[in-house]
Amino acid sequence: MSRAGALALKQPPEPDRPALRAAAPRPVVSARGLCLTYEAADAPVRALADVDLDVAPGEFVSFIGPSGCGKTTLLRCVADLEQPTGGELTVNGVSAEAARLRRDYGFVFQAPALYPWRTIERNVALPLELFGVPRAERRERVARYLDLVQLSGFAKKFPWQLSGGMQSRASIARALCFDPKLLLMDEPFGALDEIVRDHLNAQLLALWRATAKTVLFVTHSIPEAVYLSTRVVVMSPRPGRIVDIVDCAGLGPERPLEIRESPEFLRLGQRVREGLRAGHAYDA
Numbered sequence: 001m002s003r004a005g006a007l008a009l010k011q012p013p014e015p016d017r018p019a020l021r022a023a024a025p026r027p028v029v030s031a032r033g034l035c036l037t038y039e040a041a042d043a044p045v046r047a048l049a050d051v052d053l054d055v056a057p058g059e060f061v062s063f064i065g066p067s068g069c070g071k072t073t074l075l076r077c078v079a080d081l082e083q084p085t086g087g088e089l090t091v092n093g094v095s096a097e098a099a100r101l102r103r104d105y106g107f108v109f110q111a112p113a114l115y116p117w118r119t120i121e122r123n124v125a126l127p128l129e130l131f132g133v134p135r136a137e138r139r140e141r142v143a144r145y146l147d148l149v150q151l152s153g154f155a156k157k158f159p160w161q162l163s164g165g166m167q168s169r170a171s172i173a174r175a176l177c178f179d180p181k182l183l184l185m186d187e188p189f190g191a192l193d194e195i196v197r198d199h200l201n202a203q204l205l206a207l208w209r210a211t212a213k214t215v216l217f218v219t220h221s222i223p224e225a226v227y228l229s230t231r232v233v234v235m236s237p238r239p240g241r242i243v244d245i246v247d248c249a250g251l252g253p254e255r256p257l258e259i260r261e262s263p264e265f266l267r268l269g270q271r272v273r274e275g276l277r278a279g280h281a282y283d284a
């Protein structure tokens with residue numbers, strides 16, 4: 001055997017060589033056995049029970065499930081707005097509280113929650129003002145993010161002068177303007193009609209591709225979840241838990257709206273629907 005051949009034989013097969021194995025990226029969100037029980041007046045409510053989930057950097061993960069299955073509660077735990085009653089939760093490798101204090105995430109709520117007495121640019125600038133960002137930088141960032149959500153021409157308008165879809169885009173700009181690694185979105189388009197929602201879905205997907213953020217997104221719509229997501233987490237209530245996780249990454253990053261008529265899209269939607277049905281059966 002040649003010397004080179006002997007050396008080659010000494011090498012273990014590539015996947016077993018620790019130095020060459022690709023290190024898995026640290027999850028942006030990691031939940032292990034996460035539980036939250038609300039102490040209500042009549043009986044305790046198990047809003048989350050034994051939730052295990054890792055979300056990798058750059059993923060777009062949607063949460064879907066019937067009312068009361070704990071979607072909002074899970075997002076609020078990640079945002080440190082609720083305290084879990086059991087299990088482990090880390091955000092960017094630290095506690096949810098430490099991540100909040102580091103301003104690791106932006107939160108987009110169900111309603112745009114814009115202040116009516118502030119112009120759109122001053123609404124978007126609000127977190128930057130609270131964080132003490134100097135005026136010149138504030139102006140530059142607000143202009144950049146209003147441009148990103150295609151609202152440049154509306155900076156001086158007041159919220160009531162904008163359509164519902166434009167208000168949603170303004171609230172997304174506000175959540176993005178301090179450049180958080182993680183975006184938490186709780187049914188941001190729930191109140192909008194189908195056409196506007198389609199348009200915003202396509203824009204959000206383009207924004208996600210352009211910014212490489214990690215997104216956690218709550219929705220009640222199966223097509224919206226499958227269209228936007230790399231993974232869809234299907235949940236069911238009483239107690240709130242994960243019943244299925246549907247991998248949608250195979251649809252690829254470029255998703256024209258027509259993809260929703262493709263066999264693969266319909267198959268994924270059907271799988272989510274079956275998960276929802278199974279969760280309901282559990283409840284009987």
Ligand SMILES: Nc1ncnc2c1ncn2[C@@H]1O[C@H](COP(=O)(O)OP(=O)(O)OP(=O)(O)O)[C@@H](O)[C@H]1O
Nearest residue numbers: 038039040045047066067068069070071072073074
């Ligand atoms: N502060 C609270 N005190 C008591 N119970 C609560 C509280 N907040 C939520 N719950 C209950 O916890 C459960 C989960 O609520 P959560 O809002 O997380 O569900 P959801 O899946 O987001 O629902 P929806 O789709 O209607 O927004 C529900 O049964 C709800 O009534």
